Amino acid sequence: MPEVQTDDPIQRKSLSTAILVSSFLLVLSLVWAMEDEFFGLRPWRGYQLRFTAAYSKYLKQQIPKQENALKAIESSPRYQELLAARDAAQKAAASRLAEIDAETRAVNQQQADISDAFTTARGKVQALTYQVELARKGSSSRASREKDVEEARAEKYTVEAHLPGGKIGKEELDFAALSDKFVSLKAKKAELTLQRVAVSKEASDLSAQLEEYKKEQLAGLGPEQLRSLLRASADLPIEIRQINVNPSNVGLNNFGSGGLVDRCQSCHLGMDKAVVPVTMTVTKADLGVSKSHDAPFTSHPQPELLKAHDLERFGCSPCHGGNGRAVSSVEKAHGRYEHWLWPLYHSENFEAGCQQCHSSDAWTQYAPVLNRGKALYRSRGCIGCHKFEGFDDQPEQLQASRQMIKQLEQQKKENELEVPRLNKQADNAADNDTAHALYAKATNLTVTISKIDARVEQLDRRAESLSREAKKVGPDLKEIRMKLHKEWVPYWLGHTHEFRPATKMPQFRLKQDEVEAIAAFVWQSALPGPALPAQPAGNAAHGKELLQTRGCLACHSLGEGANSVGGDFAANLSRVGEKDRYEYLVRWVHNPRERTRPYCPFEKRDLGPEDYARHGLPFVFDLDHSRCPNDGHELEVQQPTVMPNLRLSIEDARDVASFIVTLKRSNASYAPAPFMDDGNLLEKGKALVRNYGCAGCHEIAGFEDEGRIGAELTTEGSKPIDRFDFGRLTEVAKRGIIVQADGSPTKKEEESWYDQRGFFLHKLVNPAVFDYNRSEATLKMPKPNVTADDITALTTFLLGSVDPQFPPEYKYLPADQRRDIQEGWWIVTKYNCMGCHQIQVGQPSILQTLPMYQAENKANLPPALTTEGARVDPKWLEGFLKNPAQSATDTNRNGVRSYLQVRMPTFSFSEGEIQKLVRFFAALSSQQSPYMTPKLEPLTAAERDLARGLFTSKAAPCLKCHATGNPAHDKIASAPNFLLARERLKAAWTERWITDPAKIIPGTSMPSGLFRREGDRWVFSGPLPASFHGYTKDHADLLVRYMFQLTPEEQRALLGRSPGSNGAGGAN
C-alpha cells in the first residue's frame, strides 16, 4: 500500500474501526451459530445431560439401599442354611473333584502330544483318498494311487509322549494307532466332564437356589445390576435415540414414506429400555424433578401397556400423536403448531390414541375414559343421528335386507311369467333343438324360483334376528296417546333437562310454536288404539318393595338429584307419575316389549285386528307369531327397547305401576294444551320432526325408515380443520378468545382452540355457540345432557376416531378367542349386564355399589360372572339366556337361584346375540369351544354310601343352604339346587369351587376350607365318618362325581338324613 500523505478523504479515511467491529460481530455470530448448532437446535442434548445427572444420582442412592436389603437377606436363617449346605456339599465333593481335574489335565496333555502327528497323518490319508476316488475303478492309475494311500497309512510318526511320572518317552505310531488313541482320549475326556458335573451337582444346585432366593426376596434390581446401570449411564453417549419401524404398508402420516421414525426417546430417556430396564420404574419424584414442563424423564407410567405394544413395533407418536421426527423444540416435537396435523393428545385425552386400532372394541382394557366415551355415544343417542362404523347398524342392515327381499320377489314374479312364455315358445318352435333349448331354459327358471324362495326365507330369518337386535334409545312415540298425559308432552319438549336433570334426551332449541307443532304432530300421528284394558289399582307398598328388590335399580334410579339411588343406564323414575298413565305402566312393567300393533315394513303401516281377521287369524303377534298375515314377511312385533321382561305376574306389575304413579311432585300441574289436537299443525310438525331427526332415537309413525340425519363421525378426528363449521367464531377460536355460553366472545384470551379438540369441547358444552351472530340459527344439534367428565370422554373418543395412522395390519381385529371377547362386550354394554353382574375382576356392578346390597346383604346380589365360562356348560347357558326361568309355564321366578329376590329377566336376545354371549363368557375364562362333557367315573355302591355320608355330615350340611325343590326350604335356601349341576356345571370348575370358593368369588356364602390338601389329594377336613378309613381316593372328586350323578330320588332319600334341611318336606 502506498504511503498516504494527502488529505484526500477517499485515501485518508480509515475503515479499520468499521472492519474491526464488523469482524468482531462476525466472530460473535459464529459463536452464536455454534451454540445454536449444539444446543439451540438440539435441546435434547441438554435434556440428556440433565437426565444422566439425575439418573446417576438416583442410582447412587439406590445402591446402598439395595446392598442393605441384600445384607438383610443374606443374614436370614434360610439363606444361611442354604449357604452352609452349599459349603458342605462343596467340601464333600472337593477331593473327588481334584482327582477328576488331575485326570483331565493328564488326558489333555496326552491329547496335545499326539495332536500334531494325528492331524498330519489324517490330512495326508484324506487327500490321497480323494485322489483315488477321482480315478476310474479298475484303471492302473487307481491301483497306483491306492498304493500311495496304503503307504501313507503305514507311515510311522515319532511322538514325544508324557508318561505317568513326569517322564517323556518316544513312541512310533502309524495312522491307525494314532486315530485309535485320539478317539479313546476324547471319550475319556467326555466321561470325565460328565463325572465332574455329577459330583458337583449338589453344590451347583444349591448355589442356584441361593441366587434364586436372593432374587425372590429382593424387591427391585440387585446392587450389581444397579452398578452396571450406573456405569452405563455415566458413559451414556449423547446422541439421537430413535425407533425406526418399517411396516410393509406405509401411508401419509407419522408412518411416512420412510416408515415410522420416532425420536421421542432422545429427550424421554427414561422410556428407553436400554437405559431404564423394563423391570424398573422411575418417577418424577425419584429423579427429583417436579416442574411439569421439565420432566420428560420418567419411565412409562403404564408398563403393562408397553408389554402389549412393543415400542419397536409401535413407536410412540402413532398412539400419542406429535411429530416423532422433530427434535428441535418441545413445541415441534409435540406437534403443537399449526403445521402438524397430528398434535400430541392432551393428557386428559391421551386414550384417544387407543381408538384408532381398537375402534372395533366396545370396551378396551386400560382405557376407561375412551370406554366411557363409547358407552355415552351409544347410550346418549349420539348414534341416533351420527352414524359410526361398527356401532349399532342394525337399522341399515334391516333396510338392506328388506330391499333385497323386494328385489328377489320382483325377480321371482318375472320368472314366473317367463316360464309359461318359454314353454309356449318351445311348443311353437321350428325345430327340435330350439324346442329342447327353450324347455331346458324354462326348467332352469323354475329351479331358480325355488332358489329365490330359499334366499327370501333366509333373509326373513335374518330380518327377524336383526329386528330383535335393533333398539332405539328413546321410547316408542306411536304409543304416547296411551302412555302419556297430553299436557305434559309440550312441557317436556321445552323443559327437558329441567323436568329430568339426568335424562338422556338432549334439549332442543325450539321456539314455542315449534314445540306446539312437534307435540301436536307426534300426538296426532300416534296410534289411536286398541285401547288398553282398564286395570284395578295395586298395592303401592308392595310395588315399591318389588321395584327395590327385583333389580330395577341396576338400570333405573329413584329419588331426585343427590338423593338419587340406582343406575343411570335408564330413566330416573322420580317424576314418572306426572307423565305416565297407570294402564300403560302396568303393561310396560308386565312386558315392556309388548306393542299395541305390529308394524309391517313392507306395507309401511301398523297392522290392526282387521288385517288378521281378513285372513281368519286371531290378533296375536309376538316373537313366535312374527309374520305378516298379508305378505308373509317379518313384522316388528316388539318395542325397540333394551328393557327386558322381568316376568312379573300381572298382579305384581299392577303393584309396581301403582307405586310408580305415586312418584310425582305434589305441586305438579301442566297448562292445558288445546293445540295438541289442532290438525293444522300436522304438516309443520312433521317437517320439524324430520328436520331435527327425532326418529333417530324414537319410533314415530311415518318415520320408521328414516335415516340418521347427522354427519358420520367415524373419522371425525382426522377431518381437516377447515371443514369444521366454526361459523362466526373462526377467528375467535384461532385467537383463543374464550366465549360465553351463547358464543359471544369475552375479552379473555388463552391458547387457540381452533382445532378438533376445541371444536368438540365447545360443541358438546353447547352446540348453539357456533350459531353465534348468525342471522338465522341453522344448527340442529341439541344440547346434550352431559357432565364435564362426559365431555372429556366423548372428546377423547372423537379425537381418536381417525383414519388410522397405523398400517391396516395393526388394527386390533383378533382372530382367536379375543375376538369373542371383543364381540361380547358390545352386547354386554348394550343390555347393561354389568348393572347386575360383575363380569370383570375389579369392576363392581351397579347393584354392588347400592346401599341395600352392602355388608350381610351381599348374599342377595346376583352371581358374579367372572368365571362363568369355566363354571357352566355352554349348551346350558344358551338355554338359560333364552329362558332364564328354565320353565315354559312357571315363569314368575328365577330358573337357577329361585331364592334370589333379584330377577334375571328375559331379554329376548337374537340367536346371534346368544351365541356371542356364550362365546364371550367361554373366552373370558379361556375355555375352549366346543365344550366336550368329560366322562365321570361311575360311583361304586361303596362310594355312593361314602358320598352320602359326606353330604349329610354335620360339618358340611350341603342341603341346609342349597335349594332342594321344597318350597318351604327353598325360601331360606341361598344356593342352587344340586339337581341342576349335571346339566349346568363343568366338573373341573365344581371341584375347584368346593375346595376353595372364596378364591373364585370372594365373599361368597359358600364356606371355604371344607377340604384340606393331603399329598396329592383333597381330604374332607371335618370329622370323617368311620367308613372312610381305607378310602384312598380324592374326596372332592368323589363329591363332584356324586353331585353330577344325583337323581331326584336320591336327593329325596338324602333329605331324610340331612341334619339342616327340612326332612319332612323332602319326603313329599
Next chain:
Amino acid sequence: MWGDWRQLWEIVSVPDNVPIVALLFLVPFYVWYAFRQALATDKLIVQLTSDPQLAKTHHRKVFPWKLGWDREVHVWPYLLRIEFLAAIVITVILMVWSITLNAPLEEPANPNLTMNPAKAPWYFLGLQEMLVYFDPWIAGVVMPTLIIVGLMAIPYIDVNPLGNGYYTYRQRKFAIGTFLFGFLTLWVGMIVIGTFIRGPGWMWFWPTQTWDHTRVDFAVNRNLNQVLPFSWVVPDTAWGRGIFGGLATGAYMVVAGYLMHRMCVMTDFAKKLYNRMTLMQILTLNMLLVLMLSLPVKIVLRLVFRIKYVWVTPWFSV
C-alpha cells in the same frame, strides 16, 4: 373486522414474508440512493460541459478534486476494502437471519385438501397475482415468456450510447422510467399485493382487515361485450364475443401504440435516438411497451370496472 393490527402483525412476522417486508424499505431506499448519485452526476455533467477548464481537474463528483490529490484512485485498496466490509456485514446479517428464523416448513401435503390461501413463493407472487387478470394461458405462459424475451431484447433495441459506467438520469430517462414502471410499479407492486392484500379465497383484504376464512363476497364479473353500451350491439355468442374482442384489443393496440410512440419522441434527445433505430427495433420496442401497458390497464378494468375479459375466444381469453 377493521383495525385488526394483530392480523397485520401475523402477516408481517411470518418468516416467509421477511424478504418482502425488507423489500418495502430497501427498494425505496436504493431507488432514492441511486437517484441521488445520478442527479449528482447529472449536475456535474452540466458543470463540466459548460466549463471545459474545470473538466481538466474536476471530474470527481463526491469529493471534487483538489490540488495535491491523486487524479485517479486505485481499486485496491480503496474499492476492495469497502466491498470487503460489505461482505462481512452481509455475512453477519445472513447468519443472524438463518439462526433466528428457520425455514418455514409446513404440514405434509395433503392431496385432498388445498391450503387457503395457497400462495406461491414470494418471488412468484407477482405471477400468481397476474392470474387474477388474465387466463392461465396468458398469465402463466405468454406473459412470463414476453418478460424474458423483452429483457433479452434490451441490448438490441437500446441505441443510447450514454450512461455506461456511471449513474445518470438525464441521459437515460427513458430506460430508467421504463424500468421503474415495469419492475417497481408492476412486479414489486404485485408481489406486495400478493403478500399483504390477498387473503383466504384470494380475496382483497386491506391491511388490518381480518383474514376471515368464512368471508363471503359478492362480485359479478362481466366480459367487456356484456357491458353497456357494447351489450346493445354485440350479440353474446362465440362469434360476437370473438369478433368484438378482437376489434377491441386491436383498437387498444392502435391507441396504445400511438401513445407510446408519442411518448418516445417527446424530447429532442429522444427523437435523435429514435432516428438511429431501425424499423424493426422501433416496432419491437413499441410492441413490448404496449404489452407492458396492458397489465395496468387490465388491472384497472378488472378491479375498478369488474370486467373479466375483453376478448373471449374458445382458446384463450384476454
